[in-house]
Amino acid sequence: MDTVSLPNDPHPIGCQCFIIPADVLERFAGDRKLTAEQRKGFADAARFEKEWRKQRIAQIKHIHEAQSILPTNLTAAGPAAAPPAILVDDCGHGNTLPGTPVSHPEKSSDATAKRAFDETTAVARFYRTVFGRNSVNNAGMTLLSSIHYSVKYNNAFWNGSQMTYGDGDGNILIDFTKGNDVIGHELTHGVTQYTARLAYANQAGGLNESISDVFGSMFRQWQADQDVTQADWLIGKDIMGPGAIARGFTCLRDMANPAAKHCMAPQPTMFSQYHDGMDPHYSSGIPNSAFYKAAMAVGGKCWMKLGKIWYQALTGFAPRPNMKMSVFANRTRSLAASMFPAEPSVKTAIDHAWTAVGL
Amino acid sequence: MHGPQWVYRNVTMALLQIERIGGLAGFGGANAHVRSLGQLETDTLSPEHQRAVEDLFKPTGKSKDARICDGFRYRISRTRSGKTETIEAPEERVPVALTQCVKDEFV
Numbered sequence: 283m284d285t286v287s288l289p290n291d292p293h294p295i296g297c298q299c300f301i302i303p304a305d306v307l308e309r310f311a312g313d314r315k316l317t318a319e320q321r322k323g324f325a326d327a328a329r330f331e332k333e334w335r336k337q338r339i340a341q342i343k344h345i346h347e348a349q350s351i352l353p354t355n356l357t358a359a360g361p362a363a364a365p366p367a368i369l370v371d372d373c374g375h376g377n378t379l380p381g382t383p384v385s386h387p388e389k390s391s392d393a394t395a396k397r398a399f400d401e402t403t404a405v406a407r408f409y410r411t412v413f414g415r416n417s418v419n420n421a422g423m424t425l426l427s428s429i430h431y432s433v434k435y436n437n438a439f440w441n442g443s444q445m446t447y448g449d450g451d452g453n454i455l456i457d458f459t460k461g462n463d464v465i466g467h468e469l470t471h472g473v474t475q476y477t478a479r480l481a482y483a484n485q486a487g488g489l490n491e492s493i494s495d496v497f498g499s500m501f502r503q504w505q506a507d508q509d510v511t512q513a514d515w516l517i518g519k520d521i522m523g524p525g526a527i528a529r530g531f532t533c534l535r536d537m538a539n540p541a542a543k544h545c546m547a548p549q550p551t552m553f554s555q556y557h558d559g560m561d562p563h564y565s566s567g568i569p570n571s572a573f574y575k576a577a578m579a580v581g582g583k584c585w586m587k588l589g590k591i592w593y594q595a596l597t598g599f600a601p602r603p604n605m606k607m608s609v610f611a612n613r614t615r616s617l618a619a620s621m622f623p624a625e626p627s628v629k630t631a632i633d634h635a636w637t638a639v640g641l
Numbered sequence: 642m643h644g645p646q647w648v649y650r651n652v653t654m655a656l657l658q659i660e661r662i663g664g665l666a667g668f669g670g671a672n673a674h675v676r677s678l679g680q681l682e683t684d685t686l687s688p689e690h691q692r693a694v695e696d697l698f699k700p701t702g703k704s705k706d707a708r709i710c711d712g713f714r715y716r717i718s719r720t721r722s723g724k725t726e727t728i729e730a731p732e733e734r735v736p737v738a739l740t741q742c743v744k745d746e747f748v
Contacts, residue, residue, distance in 0.1 A: 377737060436745055437664040439711040454675060454745055455666065464665065471710035482708035490710070518666065529747060531674065534666050546674050547667035563667030563711075 366406055366417035367424040370398045373431045373446075380428045380444060394459050398427040398447060401465040408466070408501045409473070412585050413593050418472030425469065429459060438464055440471035453525035461520040466501030467494040479601035484558045486605050488565030493596055495566060496573045499537060500585050510577045510584050518546070537574040540567030553607065553640035569607060572635045576614075579631035587628055591617045611636040654684045655721035657694065661743045662729075665711040668745065679743035683719075690736040694719070697730050715739065 371381035372395065384390055387399035402425050409415040417423040426444040435448025438458040445468045450456040458464050471494050474480050480490040495517050503513045518534030532544045540549035549567025550556065556565055573592065577584045595613040602609070615636070618629035661677035662669035668677050683691055698719060713732040717739070718725055732740060 433741075436666065436668075437711065437713055439665070439709050439713075441709045441712070451745060454747070458665070467665070468711065475710075482710060487708075494710070525747065529674070541672075547670050548672040561663055561667055561670050563663065563665070564670045564672075 363416055363422045365410065366422050368399055368402050368406065369424060369426045370395050370402075371426065371428045373428050375430055375433050375449075377432050379431075379441070379446060380426055381430075384429075392429075394429045394447070394449070394457055397459040398429050398445075398465070401459065401462050402427055402445070402469065404462070404505060405466050405469045405501055408504050409469075412504065412589065413597075415473070415597075418469060419476040423472075425472075427459075438468055440468045440475075442475065445469065450521060450523060453523045455518075455521050455526065456523050458521055461518055462505060463495075463498040463502040463517055463519075464521060465498075467498035467517070470494040470497040473497070474596065477597040477601070478599070478605065479603050480605060481603045482562060484560075484604070485556070485565070485607045486603060487562030488556070488560065489569055489605060489607055489610055491562040491566035492569035492573070493592070495535065495537060495570050496592055497589075500589050503583065504585050507583075509582055510580075513584070515574055522546075535563075535567070535570065537570040540571050551639060556607075568639050568641070569610070572611065572639045572641065574635075575638055576632045576635035579635065580628055587622060587625075588632075591621060591628075591632070594621065608641050611641045654682060655719045657681055657683060657739065658718040658720070659739050659743050660716040661740070661745070662714050662716055663711075664713045668713070669716075674747055675745055676748045677743045677745045679739075681739070681742050686736070686738050690738045693734075693736045694739070697734060698726060698728055709733070713740075715743075 368387075370384045370387035370390075371379075372384050372392070373379065373381035384392070384395045387395045388403075390396045390399070406417060406425060409417070417425060428444060428446045431446045431448050434451040436451055436455045438445065438447045440446075445465070447458040447464075450458060471490070474490055474493055480486040480493070482490055498517065499513065499515060503510075506512075515538040516533035516536050519532060522531060522533065526546060530544055531546045534546050535549060536542050536545050539545075540551050542548060547563060549564055549570070551567055551571045553568050556568060573588065577588050580588055591614050594617050595610055598617075599613065614632050615629060618632045619626075622628040658680045659678070660669055666675065667673055668675050683694060686694065694717075697717065709731060714729055715732065715735045716727060716729050717735070718727040
């Protein structure tokens with residue numbers, strides 16, 4: 283099993299062996315082909331795996347507690363610290379996370395592994411370059427992606443500590459790592475988790491999803507160096523399967539026209555259509571539409587002004603898990619005035635955009 | 642479609658109708674063009690999965706499930722002895738036998 287061969291293993295025996303499943307650790311602990319020292323290392327790792335998992339949960343809780351005390355954006359390490367480590371694990375079509383570590387994913391012959399590594403690295407660079415943020419927690423947190431999750435799995439998700447990507451069923455959707463906006467979307471859930479801590483239901487849930495779409499699309503535009511008129515504003519364009527394309531679906535969602543027929547899941551565009559209990563992927567159409575309208579009015583590259591305002595509205599305040607959409611809208615209005623005092627047209631554009639969607 | 646009029650050999654047997662909802666693509670939403678449905682009888686499940694299904698339907702008060710961002714959820718209806726109960730659960734709590742019987746289809 284190459285992925286656990288000791289000399290080249292990027293996650294050697296020690297504190298990181300936890301990412302090898304316990305049964306594999308136990309098997310290697312009894313493998314006579316390994317040296318006694320290596321076997322002992324695997325045995326120790328297997329023994330401490332459960333304990334380590336408990337510690338990781340406690341560590342995440344500790345970070346949350348620390349961030350509830352510190353002002354937002356202030357962490358022990360901050361952006362000056364080293365960039366985050368990027369790891370890729372392979373689930374091998376199983377349902378157990380995180381899977382088996384991929385050695386040197388940046389050079390992997392598995393295109394999915396290489397893409398997960400390259401695009402996650404690029405998203406980390408995007409956040410660092412544009413917003414001065416060091417990883418999702420602004421403290422250099424390791425970014426772990428699990429690929430080839432389950433069988434024909436039509437989804438990608440952020441589970442609170444890592445990203446997970448399915449290969450798609452090959453008809454409706456394809457390999458989720460093919461969407462750079464998808465990878466940006468999932469990592470942004472991590473940023474939201476460590477900043478505004480938006481809930482995942484009702485208005486906060488819609489905002490949470492919208493922020494992931496906004497920064498996912500923004501990352502896609504930044505990577506292609508596109509201005510707002512060149513951008514496609516589509517979410518999931520690159521993961522549409524042949525069956526979906528044949529039926530005229532070009533995306534999951536369209537920020538420029540959330541209700542369009544070419545969306546696999548058309549969304550509401552007006553706050554008057556909102557009611558509690560909506561799926562966040564549905565209600566996110568309202569703030570998505572506002573961002574698009576404001577971006578088109580401001581013009582240029584959306585991460586230069588609007589992105590900075592949205593980022594500050596997300597990260598520059600104390601956590602507010604049950605935030606209403608109107609609160610976020612008003613934050614962006616105020617921030618536009620304070621961050622771009624010499625350009626009142628920015629505030630006007632944002633104000634008109636939110637008003638146009640009923641907020 | 643089988644219904645509650647079924648006569649079961651054993652009162653503990655039931656028909657489960659399962660819908661996968663949510664996920665990054667927003668399956669099963671109000672205007673979504675993909676629906677994900679499946680059904681199975683509980684007596685086809687392993688004892689372990691039967692117990693997991695029983696646990697899903699146990700009253701637990703207010704749900705404490707942490708929402709995984711973009712995670713799938715499952716709406717599961719159980720029809721037993723002519724009575725139907727419906728619950729929603731996150732994917733990580735649903736036995737694989739149930740999740741794998743669901744097929745995604747365009748509507």
